[in-house]
Amino acid sequence: MLIWLKAFHVIFVVTWFAGLFYLPRLFVYHASAKDAVSLERFVVMERRLYGITTIGGALAILFGVSMIVVQPQYLSAGWLRAKLVLVVLLIGYQHMCRALMRAFREGRNTRSDRWYRWFNEAPALLLIAIVILAVVKPSFG
Numbered sequence: 001m002l003i004w005l006k007a008f009h010v011i012f013v014v015t016w017f018a019g020l021f022y023l024p025r026l027f028v029y030h031a032s033a034k035d036a037v038s039l040e041r042f043v044v045m046e047r048r049l050y051g052i053t054t055i056g057g058a059l060a061i062l063f064g065v066s067m068i069v070v071q072p073q074y075l076s077a078g079w080l081r082a083k084l085v086l087v088v089l090l091i092g093y094q095h096m097c098r099a100l101m102r103a104f105r106e107g108r109n110t111r112s113d114r115w116y117r118w119f120n121e122a123p124a125l126l127l128i129a130i131v132i133l134a135v136v137k138p139s140f141g
């Protein structure tokens with residue numbers, strides 16, 4: 001049971017990250033686009049990708065939480081608690097993407113493509129930290 005939940009958890013984590021990596025990449029190109037056709041195309045691409053990203057994230061969290069429901073002892077592990085703190089940051093990052101996407105859609109973007117290039121690095125750092133916590137399971141204290 002648990003290994004099946006874990007398998008689907010990882011499948012949807014991958015789906016979620018595909019979006020978290022590519023959405024800010026679209027912002028990089030969107031920020032330097034000038035013509036109306038490109039601007040409109042990016043708005044549509046971003047909206048669709050955001051939808052798929054949200055579904056991946058929701059299912060990854062659903063399967064993660066269901067493992068804790070099946071085996072509540074997980075909650076006493078330090079690595080899992082630390083991981084959950086980083087997951088909250090990840091959800092915050094996705095919300096920020098949504099706000100930035102809306103600003104683009106309404107023609108209010110003020111940030112440069114260079115800024116988005118840096119913004120694009122954050123999910124990679126969170127991915128490294130979360131996977132190390134989930135796989136190595138370091139013990140704290």
Ligand code: HEM
Nearest residue numbers: 006009010013061064065067068074087127130131134135
């Ligand atoms: C609310 C969100 C989440 C919850 C409740 C959760 C919970 C869990 C639990 C209970 C396990 C089983 C650990 C084990 O038995 O080895 C697990 C495994 C795993 N999680 Fe999450 N997780 C969440 C989000 C994430 C995210 C965002 C990532 C990636 C960035 C992630 C990556 C992994 C990986 C790679 C494993 C497999 C570890 C292994 O096989 O040793 N999880 N998660």
